[in-house]
Amino acid sequence: MNIELLHKESKLLERGIEYFWKQWGNESNFDFYKNCIENSIADDKSLPKFYLMLDEDKIIGSYALLTNDLISRQDLFPWFACLFVDESYRNQGLANALIQHGIDESRKGGFDHLYLSTALNDFYEKKGWKYHSQGFTAFGDSIKIYSKKLN
Numbered sequence: 584m585n586i587e588l589l590h591k592e593s594k595l596l597e598r599g600i601e602y603f604w605k606q607w608g609n610e611s612n613f614d615f616y617k618n619c620i621e622n623s624i625a626d627d628k629s630l631p632k633f634y635l636m637l638d639e640d641k642i643i644g645s646y647a648l649l650t651n652d653l654i655s656r657q658d659l660f661p662w663f664a665c666l667f668v669d670e671s672y673r674n675q676g677l678a679n680a681l682i683q684h685g686i687d688e689s690r691k692g693g694f695d696h697l698y699l700s701t702a703l704n705d706f707y708e709k710k711g712w713k714y715h716s717q718g719f720t721a722f723g724d725s726i727k728i729y730s731k732k733l734n
Contacts, residue, residue, distance in 0.1 A: 584636055584638055584639065584643070584677065584680070585632050585636070586635070586636050586637075586638055586680070586681065587630055587634065587637060588633070588634055588685050589620060589623075589624060589632075589633040589635065590624050591624045591625065595642070596620075596621075596624070596636060596638075598620065598642060599620065599633065599642065599645075600617050600620050600634050601622045601624045602634060602635065602642045602645060602664060603620065603645060603647070603712070604616040604617070606667045607667070614620075615664050616692055620633050621681070630648055630649060630650045630660070630661055630664070630692075631648060631650060632647065632648045632688070633645070633647045633665070633690075634646050634647065634648075634678050634681070634684065634685070636668070636677060636680070636681055638672070641672070642668065643668065643669045643672045643677070643685055644664065644666075644667055644668040644672065644677055644678075644681055645665055645667050645681075645686070646664070646665050646666045646667075646681045646682070646685050647663075647664045647665040648661045648663060648664075648685060648688060648689060648692075648697075649661060649662040649664050650662070652664045652698075652699070652700050653720060653721045654700050654719065654720060654721075654726065654728070655717045655718045655719040655720075656683055656698075656716070656718045656728060657695075657729070658711065659698045659730075660694075660698065660714075661689055661692070661697060661698070662697075662698050662699060662700070663682070663685045663689075663697050663698065663699040663731075664699065664700075666678060666681055666682065666686060669702070670682070679710065682710060683698065686733060687723070689733055690733050690734075694733060695732065695733050696730050696731065696732055696733060697730065697731045697733060698715065698728060698729065698730050698731075699712065699728070699729050699731075700718055700720075700726045700727065700728050700729075701726070701727055701729065702726060702727070707729050709727075711728040711731065712730065712731050712732070713729060713730055713732075714727065714728075714729055714730045715729055715730040716728050718726055
């Protein structure tokens, strides 16, 4: 398994856009994902960044580092988002590998905290994330925010 950053020379760009959209989007917002990802690849040093986990050439997982995860807390960043592992690859530690990769990339970027929002219970807590506060989605729903100290 390896983890690759989607970038302008990536052979995986179109497949990666479709993968993120299929996991997190809906039938009406493909262009949102396409535009966001295509505009993120111009500069390898800034956010957002989108990553794919591969088993040889098969995409089996993903995550992103974002400036904002469509949440009310615009003052917090970066955000760890879009964590997904294909069902047939779960319970093999791959989510942990993706999370650790995101932590390492955030450290390299000079960040001292990483944030995420989730409706899951006990998943991120078991991985050392600490409850930070409540936030609100763009749809007005309350959602939990967690943080991870990186230094």
